[in-house]
Amino acid sequence: MLTKVAVCQVPDIRENIDASLKWIEKFTKQAEERSVSLICFPECFLQGYLTVEPLAKKYAVDLVSATFKTMLQRLAKYTPTIVFGLIEQDDANLFNTAVVIKNGKLIGRHRKTHLLDGEQIFKAGSKYPVFQINGLKFGINICYDTQFSEAAKNLAKQGATLILCPSNNMMRYETAEKYKHLHHKMRIERVNETKVWLLSSDVTGENNGRISYGPTSAINPDGQVVKQVPLMETGMIIVDI
Numbered sequence: 001m002l003t004k005v006a007v008c009q010v011p012d013i014r015e016n017i018d019a020s021l022k023w024i025e026k027f028t029k030q031a032e033e034r035s036v037s038l039i040c041f042p043e044c045f046l047q048g049y050l051t052v053e054p055l056a057k058k059y060a061v062d063l064v065s066a067t068f069k070t071m072l073q074r075l076a077k078y079t080p081t082i083v084f085g086l087i088e089q090d091d092a093n094l095f096n097t098a099v100v101i102k103n104g105k106l107i108g109r110h111r112k113t114h115l116l117d118g119e120q121i122f123k124a125g126s127k128y129p130v131f132q133i134n135g136l137k138f139g140i141n142i143c144y145d146t147q148f149s150e151a152a153k154n155l156a157k158q159g160a161t162l163i164l165c166p167s168n169n170m171m172r173y174e175t176a177e178k179y180k181h182l183h184h185k186m187r188i189e190r191v192n193e194t195k196v197w198l199l200s201s202d203v204t205g206e207n208n209g210r211i212s213y214g215p216t217s218a219i220n221p222d223g224q225v226v227k228q229v230p231l232m233e234t235g236m237i238i239v240d241i
Contacts, residue, residue, distance in 0.1 A: 002240040003136040005162065005199060006031045006039040006080075009216035009229040009236070012170050012203040014048025015059060021046075021074060027236050028078045036238055037134055038081045040201045043112075043143050043168040044096060046086035049203075053094075053121040060089035063099070063106060076104025081133050085142065085166040093123045098140045098166050100131055107131060110140035114148050128154040136241055138162035143169070146190050146198070156194035161221075162241055163190070165200040170212040180213055180231075188223045195221045197241050204232055 008027045013020045024041055031039045043049065047059040061068050075082060081102045088097040088111070096112035096119060111125025128151070130139045139155030141163055146152065155163055169176070169183065183200070191198050202214045217228035218239045229235040 001134060003038065003134045004034065004036040004238055005136075005241050006034075006036045006236050006238045007164070007199045007201040007216050007218065008039065008041050009202055009204050009214050010042065010045065010234055011205050012048070012168075012207045012212060013045070014050065014207070015055070016048075017046055017059070020048075021071065024075065024082065024084060025078075028075070028080055028082055030236065031080050031238070032078055034238060036080050038136070038138070039083070040164045040166060040199065041082075041084035042201045042203050043085040043098070043166040044087055045084050045166070045168075045203070049168040049170060050087060051118050051121060056087050056094055056121055057089070060087045060094055062089045063109065072101060072104045072106065075101060079103075081107070083140065083164055083166065085168070094121055095125060096122045096142060097125075098142055098164075110142065112142040112145060113151060114144050116144055128158070130155060130158045130160050136162060138164055140164050140166065141190075143167040146187055149190065149193055152190040152194050152196070152198075156196050160196060162197045162199065163194075165198060167200050167202045168212070169202055169214070170207060170210045172210055176211045176213060183215055184217065184219070184225055187219055191219050191221060191223045197221060197239075199239070204234060
């Protein structure tokens with residue numbers, strides 16, 4: 001039985017959790033109407049990609065807090081399993097985390113294992129959990145994780161046939177131009193090594209001297225980009241896996 005999976009390309013929203021949740025609700029509702037079972041949103045999408053420690057701590061969310069429970073209740077009415085990125089607070093530590101939510105309950109999380117120089121406010125994760133829905137096993141690599149073979153291979157060895165890649169490629173213009181066509185190249189390398197699906201979700205638009213083109217796309221186990229949201233546009237793609 002095939003499972004419908006959706007990934008979304010959305011605006012780069014910062015310091016506005018309610019606005020981010022509205023986008024999650026909007027696309028999850030649309031996905032539900034199209035019988036999607038699993039939907040993914042970008043890296044740190046809930047609060048925005050905040051790497052200045054005081055600001056990140058201000059908006060960080062503890063996953064056992066009443067605040068997060070309220071968010072879960074808000075999303076409980078949707079049937080698809082939802083994956084989205086957020087800044088997690090756990091005691092004194094901050095993590096760049098992707099959460100997996102089903103029927104208003106936290107099923108699990110993946111903490112980004114490979115951190116860029118500009119992400120030193122976060123503590124690196126060390127685990128690669130695998131989740132299952134409708135018989136489909138999937139895991140998560142967050143953005144920069146996909147540049148490392150072991151991150152994808154760890155999931156494939158556990159039987160995952162899909163890797164979700166929540167990303168946030170909001171970069172300075174010259175850097176964004178440099179990497180514009182390299183994101184797919186690196187992800188295809190991971191697919192060629194593991195022979196699994198890789199679906200990415202990214203932000204898009206311009207923000208304070210930076211730009212994100214995306215890409216939000218689906219790469220099949222043969223290393224082919226089979227669907228993609230147009231660069232610089234918001235939207236959603238759906239594939240059967």
